[in-house]
Amino acid sequence: MIYLATFALQAPAAPQGGGGSLLFMFLMLAIFWVIMIVPQRKQQKKRMEMLNSLKKGDKVITVGGIHGEITELGDEDIRLRIADKVEIKITRGSVSRVKGE
Structure with missing residues (x-):
């Protein structure tokens, strides 16, 4: 009984x-x-x-793995020659890397 009273009096x-x-x-x-x-x-x-820093004539690889040479640059778009007389238009952000770097 005394033990319980002592326990109750202690502050948390x-x-x-x-x-x-x-x-x-x-x-x-x-x-x-x-x-x-x-x-x-x-x-x-x-x-x-x-x-x-991309410029005309750079050889690049796209995110999709397409290899080509830049023939024309715009603010957002790039024309890429992927074969003789075959060009595609891609967005600038689609370029993965520049060959030779």
């Missing part, structure tokens, strides 16, 4: 570590940013530079 313990979990969450967010977002932005920037 205050929660511990509230700031630690917030710090841990911030740290995880920072690690995620460095691992995922930063490399993706670098890759996007490199791709945009490649697309903006």
Whole structure:
């Protein structure tokens, strides 16, 4: 009986570590940013530079695997010669890479 009275008189313990979990969450967010977002932005920037530097006569490969030579450039479209007397019109974003790079 005395044991129960002593137990009832004790104050509940205050929660511990509230700031630690917030710090841990911030740290995880920072690690995620460095691992995922930063490399993706670098890759996007490199791709945009490649697309903006395209010029007439460049030999390119499209996303679909078509090899050809640029014969005409527009703001959004490109004319690509894929065989003698055969040209196709593609969007600039369809270019995967420039041959020789």
